[in-house]
Amino acid sequence: MKTGTLDPVKSASSTPRSVSRRGEGDGEGALRRPTAWWTRARTFVTEVRNEMKRVTWPSRREVYATTLVVILVSVFFGVYLWLVDLSLSTGIHWLLARFGAA
Numbered sequence: 001m002k003t004g005t006l007d008p009v010k011s012a013s014s015t016p017r018s019v020s021r022r023g024e025g026d027g028e029g030a031l032r033r034p035t036a037w038w039t040r041a042r043t044f045v046t047e048v049r050n051e052m053k054r055v056t057w058p059s060r061r062e063v064y065a066t067t068l069v070v071i072l073v074s075v076f077f078g079v080y081l082w083l084v085d086l087s088l089s090t091g092i093h094w095l096l097a098r099f100g101a102a
Contacts, residue, residue: 058066
């Protein structure tokens with residue numbers, strides 16, 4: 001026996017069988033694949049329904065209040081960033097005019 005060659009009997013028995021992925025394995029999963037999607041889809045929908053029952057939904061008043069806060073904060077930061085941009089732009093134009101660039 002050469003060093004470095006694998007004994008087919010030993011390699012097959014010593015390697016643990018893992019869960020086969022799509023397109024791999026001995027073809028056993030290929031026969032179940034056409035109906036497996038239905039089982040997975042049904043399980044998914046069941047889990048989604050169970051999870052949706054556990055959701056705590058906000059009241060109409062809470063939604064209104066948080067929406068108002070988001071709108072006001074967005075307007076505030078929009079005006080703030082506009083003022084910062086305006087002042088930086090004015091400052092840079094003044095510097096360029098003061099020191100005679102172009």
